[in-house]
Amino acid sequence: MRLFKIKKQNLIPFLRGLEGFGELWGPVKKGNNFVYVRAKPEDFDLTALRTIIPAKKFFLPSKFTSLKFRDNRWEDNYRPRKRVIFGLHPCEIHALNIYHKFYTRLYPDPYYLRSKAATLVVGLSCIPDEHCFCYATGTSTVNEGFDLFLTDLGDRFLVWVGSPRGEDSLKLVEKFLEEATQEDISRYVSWRKKRDASFKLKVDLDGMPEIVSFSYDSPIWEKMGNACLSCGTCTMVCPTCTCFDLEDEYDLKRDEMKRDRFWYSCVFREYSMVAGGHNFREARSERLKLWYTHKLVGFMSEYGSPACTGCGRCEVSCPVGINVISVVRALRNERSTALWVKMEVENA
Amino acid sequence: MHEVFYKQENPYMPERARIVRKYDLTEDVRFFQVRVCDQEKVFTLTSTYSPGQFMMISLPFVGEAPFSITSTPSRPGLFEFCIRKVGRLTSRLFELEENDFIWLRGPFGNGFPVENMMGKDLLFVAGGLGAAPLRSLLLYALDNRDLFGKLFYLHGARTPRDMLFREEFFQLKQRRDFQCYLTVDEDPEENWPFDKGVVTSLFKYVKVNPKNTAAVVCGPPVMYKYVVQEFMKLGIPDANIYMTLERKMKCGMGKCGQCVVGHKYVCVDGPVFTLWDVKNIKGLI
Numbered sequence: 001m002r003l004f005k006i007k008k009q010n011l012i013p014f015l016r017g018l019e020g021f022g023e024l025w026g027p028v029k030k031g032n033n034f035v036y037v038r039a040k041p042e043d044f045d046l047t048a049l050r051t052i053i054p055a056k057k058f059f060l061p062s063k064f065t066s067l068k069f070r071d072n073r074w075e076d077n078y079r080p081r082k083r084v085i086f087g088l089h090p091c092e093i094h095a096l097n098i099y100h101k102f103y104t105r106l107y108p109d110p111y112y113l114r115s116k117a118a119t120l121v122v123g124l125s126c127i128p129d130e131h132c133f134c135y136a137t138g139t140s141t142v143n144e145g146f147d148l149f150l151t152d153l154g155d156r157f158l159v160w161v162g163s164p165r166g167e168d169s170l171k172l173v174e175k176f177l178e179e180a181t182q183e184d185i186s187r188y189v190s191w192r193k194k195r196d197a198s199f200k201l202k203v204d205l206d207g208m209p210e211i212v213s214f215s216y217d218s219p220i221w222e223k224m225g226n227a228c229l230s231c232g233t234c235t236m237v238c239p240t241c242t243c244f245d246l247e248d249e250y251d252l253k254r255d256e257m258k259r260d261r262f263w264y265s266c267v268f269r270e271y272s273m274v275a276g277g278h279n280f281r282e283a284r285s286e287r288l289k290l291w292y293t294h295k296l297v298g299f300m301s302e303y304g305s306p307a308c309t310g311c312g313r314c315e316v317s318c319p320v321g322i323n324v325i326s327v328v329r330a331l332r333n334e335r336s337t338a339l340w341v342k343m344e345v346e347n348a
Numbered sequence: 349m350h351e352v353f354y355k356q357e358n359p360y361m362p363e364r365a366r367i368v369r370k371y372d373l374t375e376d377v378r379f380f381q382v383r384v385c386d387q388e389k390v391f392t393l394t395s396t397y398s399p400g401q402f403m404m405i406s407l408p409f410v411g412e413a414p415f416s417i418t419s420t421p422s423r424p425g426l427f428e429f430c431i432r433k434v435g436r437l438t439s440r441l442f443e444l445e446e447n448d449f450i451w452l453r454g455p456f457g458n459g460f461p462v463e464n465m466m467g468k469d470l471l472f473v474a475g476g477l478g479a480a481p482l483r484s485l486l487l488y489a490l491d492n493r494d495l496f497g498k499l500f501y502l503h504g505a506r507t508p509r510d511m512l513f514r515e516e517f518f519q520l521k522q523r524r525d526f527q528c529y530l531t532v533d534e535d536p537e538e539n540w541p542f543d544k545g546v547v548t549s550l551f552k553y554v555k556v557n558p559k560n561t562a563a564v565v566c567g568p569p570v571m572y573k574y575v576v577q578e579f580m581k582l583g584i585p586d587a588n589i590y591m592t593l594e595r596k597m598k599c600g601m602g603k604c605g606q607c608v609v610g611h612k613y614v615c616v617d618g619p620v621f622t623l624w625d626v627k628n629i630k631g632l633i
Contacts (some may be wrong), residue, residue, distance in 0.1 A: 066360055069408040072449065076358050106616055107601035110358045216630050243605030246598045248409050257408045262602070271606060274596045275413070275435025280609075286631075290608065298611025 002161035003180040009148075010176040011157060015041035015086055017173035021120045022082030025058070027051050036085065044087060046152065048310050050131055054239035055092050056099060058085055059115045062236075065263035066111060066246065070256050080115040084169075086122045091309040092125050093133075093146050094139040095239030103243050110161055111261070120169055124148035124160075125191075130200045131312030133325065135296050137205060139309040140196070153187045203325050205308070205333070209300040211316035212293055220330045220341070225285025227320045227340035233292070234322070236314040240299075241265075266290055292327055351587075356538030359601060362406050363389065363429070367444055372514045373430065377477065378442060379418075380399035382427045382450065398459025399484035399590055400620045403427065404600045406451045410440045414597045414615070416481035418453060420490035427452070430480040430512060457619050460485050460564065460590060468588070469497035469556040473575045475504045475547055475567025479512045481592050482566050490628045493525055496502035497561075500554050504547030504567070508532050508540045529553050547571065551578045558583035564590045572633050576623060589623035593632060 006014050008253075013286050017084045024041060027048035027274060034048040036055065050179035053062075068075045088096075102113040134140040142149065144259040145167030156181060170177065185315075217240055235241045245264035265271065267287045272280040281287045299307035316322035336340040369381040384390045401419060405414035419428035444450065462485070468533050470489055476484045480499075501520075511530065512633050521528045529550045531543040534575075543550060544614035547567070563584045565575045572591060579589050595614040597606035602616035610629040612618065626632045 012406075026501070067362075072364070074361055074408075074451070076361060076442065103603065107359045107603070109601075109603060110360070242603065243608075244598070245604065246605070248406075248411050248414060250409055264606070266605065272595065272596055280595060280631075290610075290631075293610055294608060301611055346450070 002167060004159040004161070004170075004177040005153075005156050005174075005180045006159055006176045006178065007185055008155050012041045014173050014176045015044075015084075017030070017124075017176070018086075018122065019086045019170040020119065021169050022118065024084050026084065026086035029308055036087075041086070046087075046124070047127075048087060049089070049126060049263070050091075050313050050316070051314075052317075053151045053237060054094050054095060054311070054313065055085060055121075056095065056239055056241075058083060058119050059096070059099060060103075060109075060244070060261075060263075062261050064111070064258060065258045066261040067259040068256055069258070070228055072141055074259075076110075078111050078114065080118040082118045082120075084120040084122060085150040087124045087127045088121055088146065089124060089311075090133045091137075091139050091311040092239060093121065093135075093142045093149075093312070094137075096121070097142075097145040098240045098299070098303065098305075098307055098309075099242065100145070118223060121148075121163065123292050125151040128201075129312075131315045132199065132310060133201045133312065134310035135199050135201050136203050136309040137306060151191065153184065153191055156184070158184060158188055184314065190194060190248065201312075201325070203308065203328060204312045205296075205328060207332075208306060208328060209294045212296045215331050216289070218331070220327075221285040221289045223330075223340055224288050224322055224327070225283055225344055227343060228267065228270060228284045228288055228322055229319060230276075230284055230287070231319065232265050232267050233317045233319070234314045235265035235267060236263060237317045238295075240295070240307040241309055243271075260274060266294075267304065290320065292324075295324070296328075350404070355456070358377070359453070360599070361403050362412075362453050364405075365450055365452050367446050367448050367450060370446055371524070373514075374510050376433045377512060378431055378433070380429045380431060380441070381419075381451075382429065383425070384410075384452065385449075390444065393423055394419075395421050397421050397455035398462060398497050400459035400481055401455040401457045401486045402481075402619065403429075403454035403456065404597070404599070405429070405437070405441070406453070407437060407440050410437050412453070412598065414456070414594075414600060416484070416517075416592070416619075418480045418483045420484050420487040420491060430477065430483075443609065447507040454600060456615055458617065460592075460620050462488065462606070465489075465562040466495045467497065467560075469561040471554060471556055471563040471579075471584075472501045472503075473547060473563070473565040473567070473571075473578075474502070475571045475575075476506070476510070477512065477559075478565070478592075479503060480566075482503030482564060483513060485564065486608065490520070490523075490526060491589055498556055499526045500556060502531075502547055502554070503529070504531045504533070504550070504566060504571075506533050506534060506586075511603055527553065539540070546574070548574050549576050551582075554582065558584070559585070560629050562588050564592075566592045569633060571576050579623070584625065586624040587622050590620055591623070592619045594619065594620060 026044040034051045046142040103109040135328045149160040243264045322336040329336040364385045365382045403412045418430045441448040563579045597607045597615045600615045602613040607614035
């Protein structure tokens with residue numbers, strides 16, 4: 001256990017010091033939302049909650065060239081830039097842990113491993129808003145998956161070191177570090193109490209794996225399918241969505257062939273379509289069922305926890321209100337304000 | 349610091365291979381014999397896979413898709429594929445000549461649990477292109493005949509012209525230690541010497557010890573239901589009924605997600621599933 005503290009006014013020089021590892025990225029306000037961008041530390045918003053696109057973009061970009069083909073040979077030139085990402089909340093770090101387990105099992109993904117090695121994760125504590133439900137998914141605190149984790153205690157930050165690389169990176173900012181005292185710990189304990197009391201969204205994910213499995217033939221999937229636009233937003237903003245597609249493209253300028261890899265979505269119609277036109281999941285309801293089964297049942301049996309970290313992105317993003325909260329409530333026969341739940345099923 | 353990751357073998361990197369022989373099996377299905385160009389990898393790659401596994405075949409600029417290996421690891425040196433012209437990639441594969449290059453990744457998938465099948469009677473039921481993955485296991489069993497009990501192979505096709513590996517099976521039918529029954533739905537030229545009718549009509553010939561039989565089926569989706577009913581009538585346990593399934597796949601390694609059913613990735617948890625899996629995981633067939 002390595003614990004330090006820094007004074008609040010030292011945060012900016014602290015982050016600037018960490019730039020010695022690589023480019024500094026963090027959450028910045030954009031319109032009513034937040035986005036991770038490369039910026040000066042003074043531009044970061046310490047109150048930022050969920051960004052539009054989660055931090056998975058640093059580990060496998062939304063689109064990148066995985067292979068090139070030249071002179072009858074495939075080449076792999078993927079070299080991620082070294083980055084420090086500041087401002088990752090516990091839900092985001094939990095999602096990255098799921099990402100890590102997923103991409104390192106069976107056939108470890110070389111692109112992921114390179115990005116992982118090139119990225120220093122600096123976590124930051126947060127106070128939940130009305131869309132956060134990480135207490136229900138058990139992801140409101142983290143023990144691993146970060147290099148450094150900062151807890152905002154008013155006039156100071158607690159700095160928790162989570163990895164040997166995090167420890168090494170502290171050499172860049174040694175002069176700002178102070179030993180954490182017993183008083184800091186008591187401050188932390190009262191901060192935790194205050195934080196835990198500030199969750200506003202009440203949802204119970206208990207029993208989710210088997211309730212989803214038992215509800216395979218429930219009419220609510222049909223309702224959901226009728227409302228869904230198949231836009232794929234939920235999968236792009238979900239921090240634990242991992243699916244991708246590979247496509248070969250010809251680069252006319254450089255006269256070379258490249259195999260691009262980009263995020264893909266199971267709610268797209270073409271997702272399960274094979275050559276010859278057969279579609280294994282033609283109906284929107286089938287595709288949504290896959291998404292929720294995979295999130296709430298599949299990961300549970302493979303990794304022991306659901307693939308939802310309670311970040312609330314699907315809640316604020318889905319244009320028709322299909323999200324983990326409304327789906328779980330509908331499956332549990334609980335009252336819901338989601339419009340799609342009230343809609344009548346055609347031809348039912 | 350992280351240079352180590354650049355040296356590590358990239359499982360997305362295709363391996364160059366040469367088409368050494370090709371010929372048409374039917375009007376739209378072609379047989380390809382392929383040899384990996386890297387001399388050091390040839391033997392390991394072609395002798396260590398399991399029947400039922402598949403490989404990703406790719407052509408630059410066109411793309412990549414999964415194909416069952418139809419050869420057996422008991423005859424190493426070459427990979428064999430049986431490919432139907434159905435989409436963009438397969439149409440381009442049909443334009444290739446002998447000595448042209450294709451690119452391979454794999455083998456992937458669980459394959460048949462050959463070790464569990466040893467000592468048991470084997471009952472194969474193939475329909476149409478389903479003969480491709482089954483031929484791998486069948487040849488493996490024939491090459492290691494002592495390791496298995498009785499061998500029954502039932503094969504159905506639409507017409508005699510559509511029957512894959514027709515001549516090969518005519519020859520294999522001569523073997524006394526192997527029961528091979530072939531049937532066609534229709535015989536427009538009226539010269540088919542064997543059974544006519546759907547593949548399930550061949551079950552009348554089957555004499556196996558159901559409690560000690562591994563049954564394997566592969567064919568068009570409509571076939572599974574009827575064939576499985578016949579297996580159950582014989583009294584073969586769910587866990588000994590195997591089927592191999594197809595899905596869209598882009599990586600073959602349980603990552604891209606496009607083959608997911610429920611929480612199983614067909615490319616790593618399959619493509620071979622038992623009847624119990626199919627009952628337990630909704631949407632598999």
